[in-house]
Amino acid sequence: xxxxxTFIQDLLARVDIVDVVGKHxxxxxxxxxxxxxxxxxNEKSPSFSVSPTKQFFHCFGxxxxxNAVGFLMxxxxxxxxxxxxxxxxxxxxxxxxxxxxxxDRVKALENQKKQLSIVDLLETASLSYRKNLKDSPKAINxxxxxxxSGEVAKLFGLGYALDEWTGLAHVFEHYNSADLVEAGxxxxxxxxxxxxxxxxxxxxxxxxxxRNIKGECIGFGGRVMGNGTPKYLNSPETPVxxxxxxxxxxxxxxxxxxxxxxxxxxxxxxxxVALAQxxxxxxxxxxxxxxTPDHIAKLFRFTDTIVFSxxxxxxxxxxxxxxxxxxxPFAKDTRSLKFLFxxxxxxxxxxxxxxxxDAFSRLVSSSTPLSQFLLxxxxxxxxxxxxEGRSLLAAQALPLWSALPQGVLQTQxxxxxxxxxxxxxxxxxxxxxxxxxxxxxTTNPSPFNKKKSKQAPWMTxxxxxxxxxxxxxxxxxxxxxxxxxxxxxxxxxQWAAISSEQQNILxxxxxxxxxxxxxxxxxxxxxxxxxxxxxxxxxxxQEWSQWLSALVENTPLEAEEGNGELKNILFELEKAxxxxxxxxxxxxxxxxxxxxxxxxxxxxxxxxxxxxxxx
Ligand SMILES: [Zn+2]
Numbered sequence: 001x002x003x004x005x006t007f008i009q010d011l012l013a014r015v016d017i018v019d020v021v022g023k024h025x026x027x028x029x030x031x032x033x034x035x036x037x038x039x040x041x042n043e044k045s046p047s048f049s050v051s052p053t054k055q056f057f058h059c060f061g062x063x064x065x066x067n068a069v070g071f072l073m074x075x076x077x078x079x080x081x082x083x084x085x086x087x088x089x090x091x092x093x094x095x096x097x098x099x100x101x102x103x104d105r106v107k108a109l110e111n112q113k114k115q116l117s118i119v120d121l122l123e124t125a126s127l128s129y130r131k132n133l134k135d136s137p138k139a140i141n142x143x144x145x146x147x148x149s150g151e152v153a154k155l156f157g158l159g160y161a162l163d164e165w166t167g168l169a170h171v172f173e174h175y176n177s178a179d180l181v182e183a184g185x186x187x188x189x190x191x192x193x194x195x196x197x198x199x200x201x202x203x204x205x206x207x208x209x210x211r212n213i214k215g216e217c218i219g220f221g222g223r224v225m226g227n228g229t230p231k232y233l234n235s236p237e238t239p240v241x242x243x244x245x246x247x248x249x250x251x252x253x254x255x256x257x258x259x260x261x262x263x264x265x266x267x268x269x270x271x272x273v274a275l276a277q278x279x280x281x282x283x284x285x286x287x288x289x290x291x292t293p294d295h296i297a298k299l300f301r302f303t304d305t306i307v308f309s310x311x312x313x314x315x316x317x318x319x320x321x322x323x324x325x326x327x328x329p330f331a332k333d334t335r336s337l338k339f340l341f342x343x344x345x346x347x348x349x350x351x352x353x354x355x356x357x358d359a360f361s362r363l364v365s366s367s368t369p370l371s372q373f374l375l376x377x378x379x380x381x382x383x384x385x386x387x388e389g390r391s392l393l394a395a396q397a398l399p400l401w402s403a404l405p406q407g408v409l410q411t412q413x414x415x416x417x418x419x420x421x422x423x424x425x426x427x428x429x430x431x432x433x434x435x436x437x438x439x440x441x442t443t444n445p446s447p448f449n450k451k452k453s454k455q456a457p458w459m460t461x462x463x464x465x466x467x468x469x470x471x472x473x474x475x476x477x478x479x480x481x482x483x484x485x486x487x488x489x490x491x492x493x494q495w496a497a498i499s500s501e502q503q504n505i506l507x508x509x510x511x512x513x514x515x516x517x518x519x520x521x522x523x524x525x526x527x528x529x530x531x532x533x534x535x536x537x538x539x540x541x542q543e544w545s546q547w548l549s550a551l552v553e554n555t556p557l558e559a560e561e562g563n564g565e566l567k568n569i570l571f572e573l574e575k576a577x578x579x580x581x582x583x584x585x586x587x588x589x590x591x592x593x594x595x596x597x598x599x600x601x602x603x604x605x606x607x608x609x610x611x612x613x614x615x
Pocket of ligand 1: 038039040041048059060061062063064
C-alpha cells in the first residue's frame with residue numbers, strides 16, 4: 001500500500017469518530033458512548049453506538065462495525081484512498097504520496113483550500129435560495145401544482161432564486177468577488193459595457209441543489225416555472241462540479257439503493273424529486289448530459305443493478321443506445337444493467353401518477369436486460385430471412401459484443417448471435433477474433449495491413465495459430481500494447497499528459513489492453529494520479545487483474561524511464577489505428593464521397609507518420 005501506514009495512524013489519532021459519524025447521524029450521549037439510529041439498516045429505536053475511547057462504531061442491530069475510515073467507506077460509498085483523503089482534508093492534511101514533489105504538495109493544498117471555499121459559497125447561496133422559497137407564494141404554488149410536498153422539498157433542499165438581476169448581492173457582502181464567478185453563481189459580462197457588468201446566473205427559477213456523496217452542495221440546477229427558456233439551467237463546470245461525473249439525487253438516494261437493490265437513472269432532476277415523492281426514492285439523474293462511464297462506475301459502488309429509464313420516443317431510443325454503448329464494459333457477470341422504456345406519452349412522474357407505483361415497479365422488474373437490448377440494436381434494420389441481412393446483423397453486433405468484458409455473459413451472447421446468423425459459434429468467434437486482430441495475409445499485400453498482435457495470455461488458444469505465421473522470426477520481447485501498459489500503469493501521470501486522441505486510441509485497443517486503459521482513465525478521473533501499488537489496491541476487474549499484475553510487475557521502471565519509448569509506442573499505435581481505418585474504408589471509397597474525403601485526409605496523415613523518424 002502506498003499511503004504510508006504511519007500517516008494513517010497519525011490521521012486516526014487526530015480524528016474524532018464522534019465528529020465524523022455525528023455529521024451524518026444524530027448522536028446522543030448514552031453513558032460512556034454515543035448512540036443513534038443506525039444509518040445502515042432501518043430501525044425505530046437506536047442500536048447504533050459510537051465509542052469515543054475506542055474510536056469505533058458498532059451496530060447491535062445489523063452488526064456493522066469499524067473506525068472512522070470504515071464509516072466513510074460504508075456510509076458515503078468511498079474507496080479506501082478516497083476516505084483517507086477526505087478525512088485528511090477535513091483536518092487540513094495532505095495525504096503523502098510517493099511521487100509527490102514539494103511543489104505538487106503546495107499546489108494540492110491550494111486546490112483543496114479553493115475547493116473548500118467554493119463549497120462554502122455554494123452552501124451559503126443554497127441556504128438563501130431555501131429561505132427565498134419560504135417567502136415566495138408563487139414558487140410554493142408551482143411546486144404544489146407539480147404535486148410536491150413541503151417534506152420532499154425540504155429533503156432535497158429545494159429553493160427559489162429571486163426575480164432580480166443581482167439577488168445574491170443581498171447574500172454576499174462582496175458581490176464583486178471573483179470567487180462568486182468561479183463558483184458559477186455570478187456571470188460576468190465583459191463584452192457589452194452597456195449592460196450590467198455582473199449578474200446572478202439563476203434568476204426567477206426553482207433551485208435544485210446538486211450534492212456530492214458527502215452531502216455538500218457543489219452546484220445547482222434551476223428550472224423555469226413558466227414557459228421561459230432554457231427550461232433547465234445548470235451550474236457551469238467549476239473546480240468542485242463536473243456534470244460528467246455527478247449524478248443528481250445520489251446523496252439522497254444512496255441508502256435506498258441498498259434497500260431496493262437497484263438504482264433507476266432518469267433524465268431530469270424533476271423526475272428524481274417526483275419519484276421520491278411518489279414512493280420511489282432510489283432514482284438519480286444525469287445533469288443534462290448522456291450517461292458517462294464515470295456515472296456508471298459511481299453507481300456500481302452502491303448497487304449491482306442499474307435500470308436506465310427512457311421516454312418511449314425516438315430521442316429516448318437514441319439516448320438508450322448511447323447508454324448501452326457506455327455500459328457494455330461494465331457488464332460483469334455479477335452485475336445487471338437494464339433498460340426501461342416508458343410509453344411515448346409518459347415520463348416517470350406522469351406514468352406513476354396515472355398508473356400507480358405498483359405498475360411502475362412491474363415495469364422496472366420487466367425492463368429489458370442489456371443482453372436483449374444489445375441484440376435488438378444489432379438486429380435493427382436487418383432482414384434475417386436473407387444471408388445479407390444476417391451478415392449485417394453480425395457486423396452490427398461485433399463492436400457491441402467486443403466491448404463486453406470476458407465472461408459468461410459474453411460467451412452466451414456469442415452463441416445467441418451465432419444462432420441468429422446461422423453459423424457455428426466457433427466459426428463466428430474465429431471470424432471476429434480475426435477482424436479484431438487482423439493478421440497479415442500473404443494474399444493481400446495492402447500496405448495498410450496490420451501485423452497480428454501478440455496473442456494475449458488470457459485468450460483461449462486459437463486453432464488457427466498452428467498455421468504458419470510469417471510475422472516474428474526474431475522473438476519480439478513484448479508487444480507495444482504490453483509495453484504501454486507497463487509504462488502507463490507505473491507512471492500514471494503520463495496518462496494525464498498524453499492527448500485525448502492518444503488516450504482514445506489506447507482505450508479502443510482490443511481486450512484486455514483497451515479495457516485496462518479505460519479502467520486506468522476512470523481511476524484518474526475519479527482519484528487522480530496513483531502509484532501502481534495504489535492502483536492494485538483498487539482491484540481492477542478480476543478477468544484481467546492477474547494478467548495486469550504479472551505484466552506490470554515483470555519490469556519495474558524508474559521515475560523517468562519510458563518517456564521517449566512511450567512516444568514511439570503511441571506513434572506506432574496511431575499508425576496501426578489509421579491503417580486499420582483505411583482498410584475498413586477502402587471498399588467504400590468509390591461509392592461515397594464523404595468516405596473518400598475522410599480516406600484522403602487519413603491517408604495524408606498516414607504518409608506523414610510514416611515519413612517521420614522515430615524519437
Ligand atoms: Zn445497523
